[in-house]
Amino acid sequence: xxxxxxxxxxxxxxxxxxxxxxxxxxxxxxxxxxxxxxxxxxxxxxxxxxxxxxxxxxxxxxxxxxxxxxxxxxxxxxxxxxxxxxxxxxxxxxxxxxxxxxxxxxxxxxxxxxxxxxxxxxxxxxxxxxxxxxxxxxxxxxxxxxxxxxxxxxxxxxxxxxxxxxxxxxxxxxxxxxxxxxxxxxxxxxxxxxxxxxxxxxxxxxxxxxxxxxxxxxxxxxxxxxxxxxxxxxxxxxxxxxxxxxxxxxxxxxxxxxxxxxxxxxxxxxxxxxxxxxxxxxxxxxxxxxxxxxxxxxxxxxxxxxxxxxxxxxxxxxxxxxxxxxxxxxxxxxxxxxxxxxxxxxxxxxxxxxxxxxxxxxxxxxxxxxxxxxxxxxxxxxxxxxxxxxxxxxxxxxxxxxxxxxxxxxxxxxxxxxxxxxxxxxxxxxxxxxxxxxxxxxxxxxxxxxxxxxxxxxxxxxxxxxxxxxxxxxxxxxxxxxxxxxxxxxxxxxxxxxxxxxxxxxxxxxxxxxxxxxxxxxxxxxxxxxxxxxxxxxxxxxxxxxxxxxxxxxxxxxxxxxxxxxxxxxxxxxxxxxxxxxxxxxxxxxxxxxxxxxxxxxxxxxxxxxxxxxxxxxxxxxxxxxxxxxxxxxxxxxxxxxxxxxxxxxxxxxxxxxxxxxxxxxxxxxxxxxxxxxxxxxxxxxxxxxxxxxxxxxxxxxxxxxxxxxxxxxxxxxxxxxxxxxxxxxxxxxxxxxxxxxxxxxxxxxxxxxxxxxxxxxxxxxxxxxxxxxxxxxxxxxxxxxxxxxxxxxxxxxxxxxxxxxxxxxxxxxxxxxxxxxxxxxxxxxxxxxxxxxxxxxxxxxxxxxxxxxxxxxxxxxxxxxxxxxxxxxxxxxxxxxxxxxxxxxxxxxxxxxxxxxxx
Numbered sequence: 037x038x039x040x041x042x043x044x045x046x047x048x049x050x051x052x053x054x055x056x057x058x059x060x061x062x063x064x065x066x067x068x069x070x071x072x073x074x075x076x077x078x079x080x081x082x083x084x085x086x087x088x089x090x091x092x093x094x095x096x097x098x099x100x101x102x103x104x105x106x107x108x109x110x111x112x113x114x115x116x117x118x119x120x121x122x123x124x125x126x127x128x129x130x131x132x133x134x135x136x137x138x139x140x141x142x143x144x145x146x147x148x149x150x151x152x153x154x155x156x157x158x159x160x161x162x163x164x165x166x167x168x169x170x171x172x173x174x175x176x177x178x179x180x181x182x183x184x185x186x187x188x189x190x191x192x193x194x195x196x197x198x199x200x201x202x203x204x205x206x207x208x209x210x211x212x213x214x215x216x217x218x219x220x221x222x223x224x225x226x227x228x229x230x231x232x233x234x235x236x237x238x239x240x241x242x243x244x245x246x247x248x249x250x251x252x253x254x255x256x257x258x259x260x261x262x263x264x265x266x267x268x269x270x271x272x273x274x275x276x277x278x279x280x281x282x283x284x285x286x287x288x289x290x291x292x293x294x295x296x297x298x299x300x301x302x303x304x305x306x307x308x309x310x311x312x313x314x315x316x317x318x319x320x321x322x323x324x325x326x327x328x329x330x331x332x333x334x335x336x337x338x339x340x341x342x343x344x345x346x347x348x349x350x351x352x353x354x355x356x357x358x359x360x361x362x363x364x365x366x367x368x369x370x371x372x373x374x375x376x377x378x379x380x381x382x383x384x385x386x387x388x389x390x391x392x393x394x395x396x397x398x399x400x401x402x403x404x405x406x407x408x409x410x411x412x413x414x415x416x417x418x419x420x421x422x423x424x425x426x427x428x429x430x431x432x433x434x435x436x437x438x439x440x441x442x443x444x445x446x447x448x449x450x451x452x453x454x455x456x457x458x459x460x461x462x463x464x465x466x467x468x469x470x471x472x473x474x475x476x477x478x479x480x481x482x483x484x485x486x487x488x489x490x491x492x493x494x495x496x497x498x499x500x501x502x503x504x505x506x507x508x509x510x511x512x513x514x515x516x517x518x519x520x521x522x523x524x525x526x527x528x529x530x531x532x533x534x535x536x537x538x539x540x541x542x543x544x545x546x547x548x549x550x551x552x553x554x555x556x557x558x559x560x561x562x563x564x565x566x567x568x569x570x571x572x573x574x575x576x577x578x579x580x581x582x583x584x585x586x587x588x589x590x591x592x593x594x595x596x597x598x599x600x601x602x603x604x605x606x607x608x609x610x611x612x613x614x615x616x617x618x619x620x621x622x623x624x625x626x627x628x629x630x631x632x633x634x635x636x637x638x639x640x641x642x643x644x645x646x647x648x649x650x651x652x653x654x655x656x657x658x659x660x661x662x663x664x665x666x667x668x669x670x671x672x673x674x675x676x677x678x679x680x681x682x683x684x685x686x687x688x689x690x691x692x693x694x695x696x697x698x699x700x701x702x703x704x705x706x707x708x709x710x711x712x713x714x715x716x717x718x719x720x721x722x723x724x725x726x727x728x729x730x731x732x733x734x735x736x737x738x739x740x741x742x743x744x745x746x747x748x749x750x751x752x753x754x755x756x757x758x759x760x761x762x763x764x765x766x767x768x769x770x771x772x773x774x775x776x777x778x779x780x781x782x783x784x785x786x787x788x789x790x791x792x793x794x795x796x797x798x799x800x801x802x803x804x805x806x807x808x809x810x811x812x813x814x815x816x817x818x819x820x821x822x823x824x825x826x827x828x829x830x831x832x833x834x835x836x837x838x839x840x841x842x843x844x845x846x847x848x849x850x851x852x853x854x855x856x857x858x859x860x861x862x863x864x865x866x867x868x869x870x871x872x873x874x875x876x877x878x879x880x881x882x883x884x885x886x887x888x889x890x891x892x893x894x895x896x897x898x899x900x901x902x903x904x905x906x907x908x909x910x911x912x913x914x915x916x917x918x919x920x921x922x923x924x925x926x927x928x929x930x931x932x933x934x935x936x937x938x939x940x
Contacts, residue, residue, distance in 0.1 A: 101524040636698065788832060876931060
């Protein structure tokens with residue numbers, strides 16, 4: 037065998053499994069789900085092509101409500117989600133990403149393989165959540181899209197993903213026009229991401245009525261998923277020569293969920309006016325959410341097995357549905373049990389893992405169903421949870437009497453905004469409501485080209501610049517009108533919760549936009565109506581006070597954005613064009629002068645909204661008096677001459693080195709309104725607060741370090757004699773040692789930014805110092821709780837591994853792997869419990885694409901040599917010691933590499 041053929045043969049052994057999907061040592065997994073349980077290779081016995089045996093569908097409804105500030109189009113920091121920035125980020129860390137990289141572990145807790153759960157789950161992901169994922173974690177976002185594509189390939193063109201009505205509105209309570217827009221926006225958003233039309237659609241809270249079904253049928257949706265309690269009666273579909281069978285009452289949740297049902301629209305054409313419905317298994321779905329069914333894959337499979345019928349001659353579907361957040365957020369670590377169940381437990385039992393669309397293609401309905409008039413899965417009173425005090429979502433002494441007045445107030449506002457939209461929109465759009473339906477294209481892509489293309493398509497005449505702004509304001513007004521009906525606002529027990537406040541903020545923004553376009557004043561009347569919505573919290577009393585205290589103060593003006601820019605400019609040198617949330621700020625002029633402790637900046641800027649394209653020209657002056665004291669003023673730009681005079685007057689006042697004189701001049705030129713540090717948006721305010729605190733913290737670090745050094749012997753004596761250490765001394769030790777650790781880690785990070793043999797010794801020197809620090813911390817029982825230590829060390833390990841694998845150098849592999857192992861040991865010595873998920877993922881990918889092919893080459897070379905064959909070492913092949921070092925590194929990262937290590 038020649039060296040070239042040898043290398044080709046070796047690679048063919050492993051490339052089939054060289055993915056980040058399921059480890060090749062898993063006995064079944066993907067391959068098992070693609071083969072019939074009988075092992076019969078004939079197509080007519082393939083359960084993926086012929087309805088045969090037991091099918092299992094696990095559906096996850098992944099959703100987060102829109103949390104963006106309506107004025108900034110960004111989510112602000114949510115302290116309740118700490119240590120994460122906001123709840124989207126926290127739940128993403130616990131659920132969305134772990135399901136894209138679900139771990140398969142052996143009984144020693146070592147990583148065997150990684151499964152993309154979305155490839156085997158039926159799922160819908162709310163468009164608002166998908167937009168967030170696309171923006172903040174493109175890797176997970178792409179894994180989700182890839183999972184749907186792979187499921188299409190496996191399941192005869194039927195993907196796992198289904199669409200969702202756009203922003204989780206309760207459709208039976210929506211007017212007809214809003215129903216259609218919600219469905220159309222959901223379809224377009226789905227198509228733009230997954231590259232195909234959706235076959236099914238998830239309804240918010242599975243809330244449904246026949247008017248909603250009519251809209252779904254009209255928009256080409258083939259199936260939906262409901263709770264068994266939503267069915268009223270069912271019967272076999274009649275054959276042409278048969279009379280209609282009698283109806284069977286199943287109103288108590290007694291419908292058989294192992295098959296799909298056909299639901300015909302009243303008074304419609306039975307040949308085309310119908311939708312197919314799957315009813316998930318209610319008891320198992322409840323157990324997934326409220327019992328320990330997901331504690332292991334065996335428990336999960338055993339519970340599903342209880343629903344399997346003994347007769348396997350015809351196809352039966354066991355389908356379950358739950359909030360996707362169950363897998364990892366509500367129940368920590370359950371994404372692992374889910375991954376093993378979908379790829380191992382279910383196939384081993386001969387069950388075919390599928391999705392609703394695929395099963396429907398194999399097994400069309402043979403029964404029809406009629407639904408109860410208006411129902412949802414989370415309310416036993418129809419849809420009372422979103423309009424009345426029905427008791428659902430309540431508890432204790434609090435009531436939900438606010439629900440009806442809130443909905444009535446929003447309905448009134450919606451109808452007022454309809455009139456504004458129709459009257460003003462008729463002057464700008466050829467067909468205003470069609471323009472709204474297609475505005476989703478702009479929501480998905482707010483680039484100037486996208487906006488111009490949209491307006492050119494829908495304008496009734498060539499629009500002026502101001503008319504374009506009004507057109508976009510009207511459409512944004514309608515978008516916020518839809519957002520104010522997001523179901524979460526009614527779901528819980530109190531109006532003043534964040535969910536209720538958020539939908540009122542959308543209402544406030546819609547009111548403001550209506551006023552900008554039409555000059556109409558709706559806020560006063562709207563707030564008056566909210567007085568009828570009683571709050572359970574004494575400080576609020578009613579919805580009007582919730583609005584005044586929590587909604588109105590959160591409204592943002594262009595002047596506030598300009599003040600944010602002005603104060604931030606003292607700490608961040610801005611380029612000529614700077615993005616500030618959803619504004620592009622063009623800096624036409626900027627001048628800064630310092631006089632003693634005072635700093636004054638004066639500037640002229642143009643702010644352009646990326647949402648409505650409205651432009652505002654402003655002048656600012658910001659005075660920093662030192663410390664936390666800022667005085668910022670804003671006014672419209674009225675011309676270069678007056679701006680030049682204003683600058684001259686301000687800097688002339690500064691020359692007197694008098695803060696009072698400068699502030700008096702600013703007040704005379706700008707008026708009495710001013711902004712301070714407190715008026716900055718929270719994100720930037722916190723950053724500046726940290727910068728301003730840095731000098732003080734540095735002095736404190738030095739002070740604590742001195743205290744620690746002066747009392748080191750005393751500390752050691754207390755620890756040696758097992759006495760309780762004085763808190764002041766222990767705190768000084770932890771702060772001093774933690775500070776040293778951060779400084780050393782930062783230095784090491786700088787050195788490893790470009791790992792070369794020349795700077796490797798510097799890296800090892802810093803690492804030795806860090807190991808000494810860890811030893812010192814352990815001797816003194818110090819707990820280093822600085823989050824930056826973990827963050828820096830995790831980045832260092834990931835960067836070092838990437839360098840080792842992508843710039844593989846046989847001459848330095850021993851040193852490179854030792855560096856990595858010492859970094860990992862350092863994390864253990866510091867008791868950091870480092871999250872090395874991304875490190876494991878990077879290693880596992882390289883294991884299958886690079887390390888195992890080299891292992892196979894070595895195996896074949898050894899085999900040929902032992903036989904006495906004439907073979908030569910393949911050019912570029914690794915030797916035994918190099919392969920062993922890399923496999924030992926995998927072992928260090930808690931991967932199961934024992935099958936290969938044992939052969940070395």
